[in-house]
Amino acid sequence: MSDPRRLHIVAAVLTRQDGRILAATRPPGRSMAGRWEFPGGKLEPGESRWAGLCRELQEELAVTVRDGRPLIRLQHDYDRGPRVDLDVWRVTAWDGTLEAREGQRFDWFQPEALTRLDFLDANTPIVAAARLPDRYLVTPNVPPGPEWTDRLLRAVGQGSTLIQLRGPVVRDPRHRSLLREMLPRLQAAGARVLVNGDADLAREIAADGVHLPWRRASGLQGRPVPRPSLFGVSCHNGEELRHAEALGADFVTLGHVRATPSHPDTAPLGQDRFLALAAATRLPVYAIGGMTIHDLPELHRHSIQGIAAIRSLWPTPD
Numbered sequence: 001m002s003d004p005r006r007l008h009i010v011a012a013v014l015t016r017q018d019g020r021i022l023a024a025t026r027p028p029g030r031s032m033a034g035r036w037e038f039p040g041g042k043l044e045p046g047e048s049r050w051a052g053l054c055r056e057l058q059e060e061l062a063v064t065v066r067d068g069r070p071l072i073r074l075q076h077d078y079d080r081g082p083r084v085d086l087d088v089w090r091v092t093a094w095d096g097t098l099e100a101r102e103g104q105r106f107d108w109f110q111p112e113a114l115t116r117l118d119f120l121d122a123n124t125p126i127v128a129a130a131r132l133p134d135r136y137l138v139t140p141n142v143p144p145g146p147e148w149t150d151r152l153l154r155a156v157g158q159g160s161t162l163i164q165l166r167g168p169v170v171r172d173p174r175h176r177s178l179l180r181e182m183l184p185r186l187q188a189a190g191a192r193v194l195v196n197g198d199a200d201l202a203r204e205i206a207a208d209g210v211h212l213p214w215r216r217a218s219g220l221q222g223r224p225v226p227r228p229s230l231f232g233v234s235c236h237n238g239e240e241l242r243h244a245e246a247l248g249a250d251f252v253t254l255g256h257v258r259a260t261p262s263h264p265d266t267a268p269l270g271q272d273r274f275l276a277l278a279a280a281t282r283l284p285v286y287a288i289g290g291m292t293i294h295d296l297p298e299l300h301r302h303s304i305q306g307i308a309a310i311r312s313l314w315p316t317p318d
């Protein structure tokens, strides 16, 4: 951390197998008491991030953390308050029975319900990251075949629980019946489905949100859909990332990281530039452009949300 006055905070998004997430109120007597946060606290001098996380969860909730990984990292300056570097981890395994050891209130919430809680000001992107998976499937820009629903359901089963429908399947009204048949089945299987480029269509078919290409997002002043609907933006540089933040986007895709057949004419960002841009935004970031699930461990190490991909997440036919 370059600024020694900035507090390094480690915090945990405890996530149960059924998908519910723990949130807690700040205990009486603390700053911003009563508002919601994720359990955690200040890293001690010389302490590793993981050791600090484990200590905080033991102190606050009496649990021993067994498994987790970085989820998102962002900086926030409170007015007349601390300047914090929030280093948030997804924790998926722990031992012990949860106890509120510091007088806080805690509960388990469906991911969507988190958006209705009065969280600390810095936490909006953390709540978005908590709600989102690490695989974001973007459909190919070709007319959909009748086998699409089954293929997409297979992708959901493999962990791509966020799907962006784009191309003819959303643009061409002849595919509306397929779309209407497909959507509830994907949602029932646990997927959130976003429509590329068209917030009206997203509303009309009860999709879970909208994803805008940069050229559509650039002319907007605010979100095209209210929370808890999801709003993603495709970004390629720092200026676009700052505009996506100002719009109140829930997340961005950032790329293309590697050379890909879908962008033969533009140079890829490359890993170093990608990581530098991703570190400078407070929004959850999906790396896009030549990404596969084998990239996930390294991306997670850098507190990146995950990958967005067409080819590598699109299941082959049986």
Ligand SMILES: Nc1nc2c([nH]c(=O)n2[C@@H]2O[C@H](COP(=O)(O)OP(=O)(O)OP(=O)(O)O)[C@@H](O)[C@H]2O)c(=O)[nH]1
Residues within 6 Å of the ligand: 009, 010, 011, 030, 031, 032, 036, 037, 038, 039, 040, 041, 042, 076, 082, 084, 086, 120, 121, 122, 123
């Ligand atoms: N644990 C935690 N802290 C958060 C979150 N979001 C957020 O802005 N923070 C800020 O990070 C700092 C947490 O440090 P802490 O938990 O050790 O501090 P504290 O209770 O003694 O609070 P205080 O020193 O502000 O009174 C606080 O300034 C808090 O406002 C969050 O989700 N979890």
